[in-house]
Amino acid sequence: MNLKQLAQHLELSQTTVSRALNGYPEVSEGTRKRVTEAALRLNYAPNARAKGLATGRAMAIGHVIPISTQHEMVNPVFGDFIAGASESYLAAGYDMTLSLTGDADEAENYRRLKAKGNVDGIVVHGPKMRDSRIPFLKSLGLPFVVHGRASDMDEEYCWIDVNNARAFQRATEFLVDLGHRRIALINGLESMDFAFRRRHGYEAALACRGLVPDPAIMVSEEMTETNGHRAMSRILAAPMRPTAVLCSSLITAIGVRRAIHDAGLVMGRDVSVITHDDDLSYLRNGPDVPIFTATRSSVREAGKLAADMLLRLIARPDAEPETCLLEAQLIIGASTGPAPRQDP
Incomplete structure (x- = not known):
């Protein structure tokens, strides 16, 4: 299925469908959701090469994963985040790249990705209280969204986090x-x-x-x-x-x-x-x-929301930074009960 056929199926213009898939802010959230769900259901996959030539973009999002002896990248959590983000990347016609890096040369990897034009944006994982990646990426001019926050920094940047x-x-x-x-x-x-x-x-x-x-x-x-x-x-x-x-x-x-x-x-x-x-x-x-x-x-939902936020930032890099604070539910299971009586 091509863009024209998807637009005809939805009874929308090709421009509206394209803008919905690319995260343009002027498209209503209802229309965006309808378009992305139809794209996934009908296996619509835009031609990334042609789209990249038309837009001047790489049509790829980067995730740089530090290799460290002390790093909170728990595999099941990261896998769910990537699964959620991938839904939005696929619907918008973007590919995803994963790069492994040592802590010492992480900044150089960001610089290389920017210089080569391999990605249009970055998702930053596992922020520390004071995270040097945030001002560094801002200085590079590379759009990014942080999964989490850096409490000890006054920088304004896009983030999504749980309370x-x-x-x-x-x-x-x-x-x-x-x-x-x-x-x-x-x-x-x-x-x-x-x-x-x-x-x-x-x-x-x-x-x-x-x-x-x-x-x-x-x-x-x-x-x-x-x-x-x-x-x-x-x-x-x-x-x-x-x-x-x-x-x-x-x-x-x-x-x-x-x-x-x-x-x-x-x-x-x-x-x-x-x-x-x-x-x-x-x-x-x-x-x-x-x-x-x-x-x-839901880590998967956080991944999808982060990807949507980054795609909007790529479409409008001069827009004010977005933030999203998610609230957690308290789910009652079998592992809690009244405090046991203490021996005198």
Whole structure:
């Protein structure tokens, strides 16, 4: 199917269909959604070579992935984000490029992509509190959208993020309402913006209820199953073990559940667990009743929204930066319950 046939099918002009697929702001959101859904359903794929010649664009979006011993690129999360973004790229006739880079030469890779004209825009992943990539990309004049935020920077830039502070504040309040007073936190690396915000939400909730955070049961590590198991095993071995724990990743929470089982305890009875990011295509949180209580925000939807935002920025590079803050849902599962009675 070509553009003319797609336009005839939708009873729209070719110009309107083209502008909808390319993210032009003057097209209403309803029309854009109708066009993109029809393009996907009818397997419409614009000729990227011809389109690139006509527009002077590469018709490609870049994702540069740092190779690091300490980086929060959790594979299932990144895979879902890319799947969502790809829907928008496909509908708009864009290809996607993935580049692996060492931390030290990441800036050089951005410079090379810009110089060669290989991509029309970049999605930045895993921002730190103060992230040098943001001012660097602005200086290059390369359109970009950040998945997350950099709290310690005053730069204006396009970003999409989850309200991490509010999600963990709400989760902590839920546990306190269940009677828990000693609540552990197994967080991601707190140089990363999302993890800093989650700790802030956790601490704010405790403070509002007159509870003091205990550094002995607060952990900041890369989010892996092994780290979750090791951290929870150490916390449970302490004389005053917590009755509940917050985890920054479902992957970490799986390790936490294993540690609880190894200690001869029952999750949801002896120790309550709340996790984040449980809505993953390849790592489901139970078939019917959720295994874990979770703060849920669709990573796939975030990927699609980020891609749409970047395509709009490419179409209108002088437009004011867009931002999007998503709220997480609290999903009640089998991993939480009332605080157990403590021995006198």
